Amino acid sequence: MALLLLSILVALVYSAFGASMNAVKPITPTLNVPKEIQLDWSEYSPYFPLDEYRDVPGGCEIDQVNILQRHGARFPTTGANTNIKAALAKLLAVRHYTDPQLDFLRNFTDDLGSNDLVPFGAAQSYDAGIEAFQRYTHLITEENIPFVRASGSERVIVSAMNWTQGFSAASFHKYNPKLSVILDESLNDTLDDNMCPDAGSSDPQTNLWQSTFAPPITLLLNEGAPDANLTDTDTSSLISMCPFETVFKEQRSPFCDLFAPMPGAFPGFAYGGDLDKYYGTGYGQALGPVQGVGYVNELLARLTNSPVQDETQTNHTLDSDPTTFPLNRTIYADFTHDNQMIAIYSAMGLFRQATPPDPTKPSPTRNWRASSLVPFSGRMVVERLKCGSTPSVRILVNQQVQPLEFCGGDKNGVCTVNAFVKSQAYARNNGNGDFEKCFA
Structure with a gap:
């Protein structure tokens, strides 16, 4: 269809x-x-x-x-979408946001599909x-x-x-x-x-980078959304909402506005993708x-x-x-x-x-x-x-x-x-x- x-x-x-x-x-x-x-x-x-x-x-x-x-x-792949929905569920469960940049979530609906x-x-x-x-x-x-x-x-x-x-x-x-x-x-x-099937993955490198760039951003999000208990993996998934929503709806996603003021958010996300490709199927992966x-x-x-x-x-x-x-x-x-x-x-x-x-x-x-x-x-x-x-x-x-x-x-x-x-x-x-x- x-x-x-x-x-x-x-x-x-x-x-x-x-x-x-x-x-x-x-x-x-x-x-x-x-x-x-x-x-x-x-x-x-x-x-x-x-x-x-x-x-x-x-x-x-x-x-x-x-x-x-x-x-x-x-749309995000099935695996990526599962992670996105898990992170969104934590944010949407918060009753009171202390950061006004998160207020858009009060009326937010996640309507991203998968794969297509x-x-x-x-x-x-x-x-x-x-x-x-x-x-x-x-x-x-x-x-x-x-x-x-x-x-x-x-x-x-x-x-x-x-x-x-x-x-x-x-x-x-x-x-x-x-x-x-x-x-x-x-x-x-x-x-x-x-x-x-025996090729390795880029997880060791991307996980190390995520633990390097994401913690300050995760901290800001958790301060703005008390009791969300977001992880660094959640943070990366939420950053990806900016591109996925924007290309789907063909208008700027509010997640772009959320992360744009946060130092290192988008450059850090970008470098994670660079590492994923290099160590996934590129020169950094033996097979x-x-x-x-x-x-x-x-x-x-x-x-x-x-x-x-x-x-x-x-x-x-x-x-x-x-x-x-x-x-x-x-x-x-x-x-x-x-x-x-x-x-x-x-x-x-x-x-x-x-x-x-x-x-x-x-x-x-x-x-x-x-x-x-x-x-x-x-x-x-x-x-x-x-x-x-x-x-x-x-x-x-x-x-x-x-x-x-x-x-x-x-x-x-x-x-x-x-x-x-x-x-x-x-x-x-x-x-x-x-x-x-x-x-x-």
Whole structure:
């Protein structure tokens, strides 16, 4: 039902506004929250481009595009929502608030759902489809339209479908890509981190940071809500109400106003997300990067127009069939989750850190920020270029060109396809034995 409603949502928006325009315009609403605060929402931040899109260098032209995109904004997951409701129950049971900032709770109703995409997230995905069409129109013909896959969670499927609708609307329905493959998350799936049962978690690092930044904020909350007996975990859950309510209701949540004056609340919350990604499926997790190997090997197959070579997460049946894994398309779009995108970045060698993030002290100059790496509707775009007679590649993450130092990237972030393939030895070697450790 949610899938149908969100598909109808974007269709209605287009029919109401799009047909009267010379060019289809974005539909994602602007949230009444400063960008700097939204960027402190960690992986719950909405997508913002990190840079202006740069044209490819002179003498080069794009001949293939691979888009890897996170689903759009959603409700909290079931586990997160359970924690949120437990924290809210403590606050709402208080009879008298001594802090007037909490008075909004007297008439507060918690109506957050769980897991599903929200309309704001559907609009984000729709707009991403518009952008893809407008940027890469020259790659599209009626015989060669984007090939689209999605991991099997409903929010990912709906995001993919709204992307295809945005792409179609931008072409005034001349080109109508479909969601061609849905990868079952209980089976081999390169778009979900579900195949490494022995991988560790980020709990040691995130719990240490929570015990570092949250106590002063928890103290303020308990002083304002006598007898609530909130814990630091409750505090983190309540801070997350700011992004979740805001993207759901498309207006500033009162929880944003509650925490904005509290020193360190949003920056502390943001750093918790950074640590979660780094030590969850990123470089700080011994079996994190291996979970991205399958997708990297699929990418190499597309870039080189050759069969997939992988013994990790790929579905051999699907990847060996040209109907479900074609090698003759100019645009590929894959829809996934944030944790899987982090694993793929790490398998590939993007965003390497000179030193691991300290769970007790964030570096203000760090470039490992979840809001920049995997926001709602965040995306990695791998463009294959033809530079003269040389097949080349460049990678953009949330529109920022990556330096690709690991394959000899030049000042424009371009390296040859051959050099890129050679740089991906970890993936080509199936994780150097790490995948087997997932089942030790």
